[in-house]
Amino acid sequence: MDLLARYLQSVKFFLPSDSQDDIVRELEEDLRAQMEDRESELGRSLTDEERSEILKRHGHPMLVAGRYGRRQRLIGPAFFPMYAFVMKLGLGICLLVTAVLAAVSAVMDGDAASQFGHALLAYPGRALMVFAWTTLSFAALDYALTRWDVAGTWDPKTLPRLQPNASWTSRLNSLVELIATVVGLGWLLLVPKYPALAMGPAAAVLAPTAIWTTMFLPLVGLVCATAALACANFLKPYWTPARSAARIAIQTASFTIFAVLARSGPWVSARPDVAQRGGASFDRFAEIANNACQVALAIGSLIALVEIVREVLRWRARRGSPVPDAATVSR
């Protein structure tokens, strides 16, 4: 019976401490009865091999004990699809952020390839954090909703109103826009400290003029507003007149900022220390850079203007779309 005692000891190890003695006592009784029944059938004592076969059929100690657990799952089937979606999204964003930071680190420091590779090594640690926090959050959510029946108190009247078919917006587009604007915001905030992020190697000889300091906050506000709108579109992916108005307002602000910038040249000048050494050749370099800025700002203004017109046309088209009834939605 040494094998049986060893088996029960292993099961006991995995059982809840307050009930393990009781459970093991009952299991022991059941297994002894099985063995005695088998002995009666065969008319002799069981061999170790036959005892082992009975224990094997009873199951692995960890699995046997696991069935007595009070909580059988961390995240239930109701939340699992959302959990898997958020996990994939979080790990993807984490990879993107790590890649951008690695690229910045590679640009900032000399040995680009080695710096990039080194910065990418931070991904496993960050991914593990994303994994842990996402899992913990969903486990807590699952526990809370199971315990307090929060899901039972929801009010169907709070559901979003029916949307015309033409009103649904692409979640993927909103997500791409959100990621791009967040990355853009990070880039914008880093540029004052690291001008090379905007001007590349030319930052060694050129410096931005004061107009950029004046327009810095409006630019940051503009990117934040774009990110907020992308976030709203991602969470509730359908068109509303308010969102269209917000997009028109953002594009109008973009146009205004580009127009103000376009009229406020020059945008870069030769750095004073370099200008003294290089003289006319650096002034010529700054002139070429300013011409490029002028063209870029004119293109930016034009794009903003086109976007305003497009959004107004979209608004007019969507306003006429019929709202579907229940039968149409269920089809």
Next chain:
Amino acid sequence: MAHGKQTPEPALYDNLRLELRRGSLTVAVLAALRVEQYGYTLRKTLDDKGLVVEEGTLYPLLRRLESQGLLTSEWREEDKRSKRFYLLSGDGARMLDLLLAEWQAIGRSLTGILSESDHGSARPVSSVR
């Protein structure tokens, strides 16, 4: 996958069969424990009636039903061995009545659905409406 006369996938069949039996097992255990029994004899009783249950499933179920107040249990000596005997409680008996009524209602509904299907076998949903 399982159209026409093709044999359904065994793993899928096992899963669905397990789901179907899970609810029935609770009813069967409550019904069998109208007479006091200990775990091993209960399992043999169910086995004899064609309901094979693994120990790993039965004992946790007994503990759960006891913690829900549907069973009572006590350790007692029998044949010089200490055994835990289970018996249906008052609440358990009332619950069993409710579950049996539900079981019979499901049976009647299923019979109705099957007889309807037999009269107009394999019609598309749109033509049934």
